Amino acid sequence: MIRSMTGFASASGTQDSWSWSWELRAVNGKGLDLRLRVPDWIEGLEVALRKQMTADVARGNVTCNLRISSTETASTQQVNTAHVDALLDALHEIETRAMDAGVSLAPSRASDILTMRGVLEQTDQVQDIAGLREALLSEFPAVLSDFNAMRRQEGAILADVMQNQLGEIESLAAQAARLANDRKEDTAANLRRNLARVLDNSEGADADRVAQELALIAVKADVTEEIDRLAAHVAAARALIGQGGPVGRKLDFLMQEFNREANTLCSKAQSTELMTVGLALKAVIDQMREQVQNVE
Incomplete structure (x- = not known):
């Protein structure tokens, strides 16, 4: 299951004359940025907490606050x-x-x-700092578990939204394929007219150069490759979402590929209907890219 980079958890506890409160929160980030605000008079506490967090959190700007007070005079x-x-x-x-x-x-x-x-x-009185440290470290996994539970819940929502958006992309790509197929005769007729125009004015022209120009005209009118790639990207995105784990970076890279294919489709459209589909694709892809920015 994928997880969101945003999350929050809090907890409190007491032991002997001590009381404390935890607050763990995270927002989106390009990498993993841990910021711990814990008492420095408890030796080794920050290092131990950081080790637990890096083992369980892969990405995001994460802040951990720990406040400690004494409930009676020492x-x-x-x-x-x-x-x-x-x-x-x-x-x-x-x-x-x-x-x-x-x-x-x-x-x-x-x-x-x-x-x-x-x-x-x-x-x-000599206060038991070692006992306090042990109590804090034994409690923190539960705080981290609550934190990750919230991130999984938000991740499940993100997954549903992105799956629906992938369905829209798939549907629009299929519509583009139908429009491209329907215009094949018109495309062939335009190519024949262009060929006749070139041949009428090709006296003394380089035959290889003429062939290259004709090939370029044909390529510019063919969107089959873009539609096939969109289908491949949809399958790859669904596989990543199903795989779970920290896949946000891979999905982000994949969204760049989606956008590239949609841009190329629009540039090759040569028809109002296909251009409309291409613009709709770009809108859905942009919406999905915003959701991907939240994935760990």
Whole structure:
């Protein structure tokens, strides 16, 4: 199945204190252009994502955005035991000296000690960046799968449209063949008149040159080769669409060949009816070429 170059997918996830959101989108492009906007503090993440994308996307301008935030503070408090021991020794000495001096002190409480400077200290937690990276990489294939599913859906629509256009081209080519066949007698009569005119004025002329000119007249009136090539191009385009995969470049080249045959047909028309068919062919071919620009 062919795929469109345009697509979109989004997803979000959480793990421990982390939350994140993905956004993957693509538009048409001549080649594959990957633009990743991911945090550079997660080592190796961009390289791993790029590897997954290049293995599954062949063409288009693709942008991947990843936003990450922390859902809770990454810090905590802990007791400075060495400082507490020093404070307790100091309190013991103070209480002992107070008793010796006959001074009565109120009993010390733990809550009082906690409020003293240096008893509690702030410490940063070591966040699990490796676990975050693993979670992101395990989730990304699902995002990429949704992205490609949308591109396949659009590709199926493109395929139907192009198959209908190929049917129109085939029908117009058949009409051109009938018109060319119907005018054979007129063409033969015109050729005979041209031959008689040439022979009447060919005294002293080079016989080979006369033969060449007559051959050119006959070739200019014959559109059989163009019609046969159009039929061959239709068959080739249908085969590519049926084959699927990244065939956009081949189809684009084939559309140039379609257009070349239609132009030649118009230049050889020599009749209003055949010219009308040729112009209709050019219009359908141009419409199909626009659709081909969306194919991966």
